[in-house]
Amino acid sequence: MSDEKIRLNTDWLCDCGGCHVALVDLHEKILQVLDSVEIQHCPVLTDVKDYPPARIGILTGSVRTEHDRHAALVMREKCEIIIAFGTCAVYGGLHGAGLAHSREEIMEHVYRRSPTTKTDTIPDAEVSELAKMVTPIDEVIDVDLYLPGCPPHPHFIFESLASLIEGREPRVTQDSVCGRCKRQMIKGDAREIRNTLDEVPDERFCFLSQGHICLGSATLDRCLAPCPNHGIACTGCAGPTMQILTEPYLDIRTEVSDRMARLTAIDEDIIKTYMEKTAKTQYAYAMATKMIGNKPTFLIKKWIADVEGQINE
Amino acid sequence: MIHMKIRDAACRGCRFCVDICPTDALSFDEATQKAVVETVEDCIGCLSCGFICPSGAIRHEGHHVVKNFYRNLYFSRRMEKFL
Incomplete structure (x- = not known):
């Protein structure tokens, strides 16, 4: 392995943030990762707002808003390898169940008729508009690797990052x-x-x-x-x-x-x-x-x- | 020559494979409550046991692979990318 560290970008799209927490859940092993990886854009760890060029890009979450689409496209442009990380990125995830309802029904239920709050306005500023459907990210950009899991267990995260860095095949099974x-x-x-x-x-x-x-x-x-x-x-x-x-x-x-x-x-x-x-x-x-x-x-x-x-x- | 391997750690002891095998190549070990390969010579490589196994614990090697006439191409193209 060369002395130069491998640069890593991560970003979250439409998701709960759990996948990023799972990254941090590597616990002490994250120190081992940091020996050979430099984390750049990562919403839970760093305060980097732009997208510096990187070798590995981890995208969590699916595409539901204009912001998501933009972030996915920029990440694809700046990163050599894109990993669809977590079930939302790979399959659309839990909010994929939104497919069963129209965008209007969802907005209406969340902001107007929510049984637990009393607001009556649909937000139209600051937040980007909800897209018509939930899209797994591989329908928007080319994805190089998939790692499903909600979130993937740190055992698999470490194995996949380690195999990528060392340039070998990951030791994972396709068991149920x-x-x-x-x-x-x-x-x-x-x-x-x-x-x-x-x-x-x-x-x-x-x-x-x-x-x-x-x-x-x-x-x-x-x-x-x-x-x-x-x-x-x-x-x-x-x-x-x-x-x-x-x-x-x-x-x-x-x-x-x-x-x-x-x-x-x-x-x-x-x-x-x-x-x-x-x-x-x-x-x-x-x-x-x-x-x-x-x-x-x-x-x-x-x-x-x-x-x-x-x-x- | 077909080789068949059942990973003990993954076997849940459901006996599905023993029941479904058309040639009785598998048997069940009552002591360990795991399925075992009894007579691999009898295996015709139909892969029924591999498909019914709930944990994906059964692996075959050296069997004749029949080309499937329908595959989900959309997914198959992505399959080798799975970590």
Whole structure:
């Protein structure tokens, strides 16, 4: 490695800021990173307002406003390697669920009819306008590397930065969250879908075996499975596994319902229908990307219309 | 010659692979509650076990790769970029 430090820019677009905090969560290891990396533009660590030229650029968040689009384009121009960092950057993330509603509905609900505040003005100055849709950044600029995760666990951040700096292949697997989970998948006798309000699931056994929906088997492991190992079912925050993304007939709901039906006495179609009715939750992290949105099996608009039709009746 | 490997640490003991294998090449070790490769010679490389495995713990090598007639090209172009 040469003595000259590798220059790094980071910026956040439309996101919660958690990915940047995950960078700082490298703890002492960040000192190791700083041995060979010079951090320039980084909203949580430095006060650099412009975008100096850099070798690596990390972008977190998706494109939702004009500011986001501008920042993404400038970062692409100034950085040699762009990493789409975190689920929002890769798949559009949680706010991708905004696709289910129009921009006007969202503005109206947040600023006019919010049940917890009393404001009645839609902001028109200082903030850039909300775009029509949430766009993952690879539809705006070319992305060189993707690191999904909400946020990616520092284990993976360190591994990917280290491999980039050393010029080697990263040692990562494409396992699902189940690969890191400690629960035993047994064949259970659950007859109906349950949730944590109904019962506290036994921590020795898989959520699916006990009739709880858990997306672990359909989700890429970029987290080291903290949720299922601490009593909370996986919500799929790192996005779908590679086989779901590449195979047209596989989908989050078909994968989970197939496995859950094999582990319980619940019919596969019942689970599938349940997941369609709760699609905004089950597909929350990945629905904005074309990789999921363009799937022939993904009919979110129809599912939502069905549910809302039933409510209105 | 097909090689098949199940990573013990990732195996959750669900027996899906044992149940789905058309040639009974896999078996289940009751003592460790993990699936094991019993007779790899019987494996026909259909990859059913690899696809049903919830944790992606099963890897095959040396099998005949059948070209898929439909792929999500949009994603496949991006796949090698994933860290």
